[in-house]
Amino acid sequence: MAKSKLPWLVPATIAGALIPFASIAWRLSQHRLGANPIATALNQIGLLSLIFLCASLSCTPLKIASTWNWPLRVRRTLGLCAFFSVVLHFLVYLVFDQSLALGALLLDVLKRPFIALGFVALILLLPLALTSSRRAVAQLGFRRWQRIHRLAYLIGILGVLHFYLRVKADHTQPIVYGSVLAFGFMLRGAAALKKFRDMRLRASVHGVRSESA
């Protein structure tokens, strides 16, 4: 039935995800981003990237904790939003903040742990974005595809650390996003443990049967 396919869900996610970027662009044109618009845009796009990452990584835990299936329908879309947002964040940093000074950028990456972490996260996102299509899943085989896409956990952690190390005094926000990720990991861990136990139980039941046979 068409109703269960939620045909509006993915388009609505994409449209909704574009709104904050449109808002930043509009406020920039209206001189409403404050005295240091480059820093404000950089920070807001960076925060958006982390929100998309956390949202994408929360889809599976949300499915585990509920009986809903729809979170899995937007997982890829949210992950791609995170990728595009991270790329935009990097471009604002490179073009406007550093005025394309590649030497300064290289020095920053090498010398500053928080920039290095962000840069590594960007690099790690590339293979995930490139293998996000259904065709890539088919080509790689689900197992291999899944192994590659587990990098997303690491990317999420890198994103939170990148934010945590950048903040000057108030660590509330990075801690909140870190907790969202940690809670998701806990739910996944619990579900995996349960699955493992069930499998062992089934195996032992089978074992008993085969012995008695």
Added chain:
Amino acid sequence: MRNPPRPPASSEITPAKLYSRRREFIKSGALFVGTSATLGAGLTSLSSMGSADPPVKPPPLPPAPKGAVPWRIGKRGQFALGEAETSYQDITTYNNYYELGLSKSEPANLGFLIKPRPWTLRITGEVEQERSLDIDTLIRWFGLEERVYRMRCVEAWSMVIPWLGFPLADLLKKLAPTSRAKYVRFTTLLDPEQLPNQASHVLSWPYVEGLRIDEAMNPLAFLALGLYGAPLPGQNGAPLRLIVPWKYGFKGGKSLVEIRFQTDEPVTTWSQSAPSEYGFYANVNPRVDHPRWSQASERRIGELSRRKTLPFNGYAEQVADLYRGMDLARYF
């Protein structure tokens, strides 16, 4: 005789399949609009948390105080820079005043909470006579002088600001500290009614800053009562703040209530909060990076590309002698 109405051409008839799905289309459309709007609004507000929009209109210049002492600008032009002054809008809406809020724009919205009169500045410690002074007394004693200084924030942005006030050295000479006074400690107002974010514990309050006495006696060190010819708005540190233009901006304590002369180096707020990142001296130094970012360049507010940061913020000629023989990478 009337003819029966002609039936519509078959091409005009809505196919039964589409007709039966009309509710579904409307419903999907509504869900699309509702979901995307909610998601968009949520994302926009989450991502702009901690960086609320600044007020769109520049705040009006506050009127000259109706004190007994006339608000008149005497001297001006000392240490002139020949660099464009940052706009009043930017100076008064892009502030670090954590006691009024952690974002750059929040202090501008809450600055009005600070009541600049009556105000008492306590003079304590190693001094001939401990006493309390009010703002009018200070204006009567020293008059008002305009100084246009560079302000370099430790966050690697900078401004050019026309301050109004008097040299700190004038006050120090008048107060006659004793020979045991080796340091000067500056303390900011502690009052959660006027500074609501003192309810949070991001830093320990009150905010404390300090200078070595010879630094405090340097002709550049300044106490500001105003900017752009008008009294300081709350967010810029009304009614009285410290300006040390060769040091990072955080050395300039705002809304001062106490100046204390002491023998020991004062424990300053940021150096206590993050000792590896903020030292007691905090001289602007392009060669000594903040552990997390470079101090080699800065963004001048209002400019697109970065500028090279100058040693001692361009005031080396006036202050480099104070630090002769000191390892500035160690005493950062």
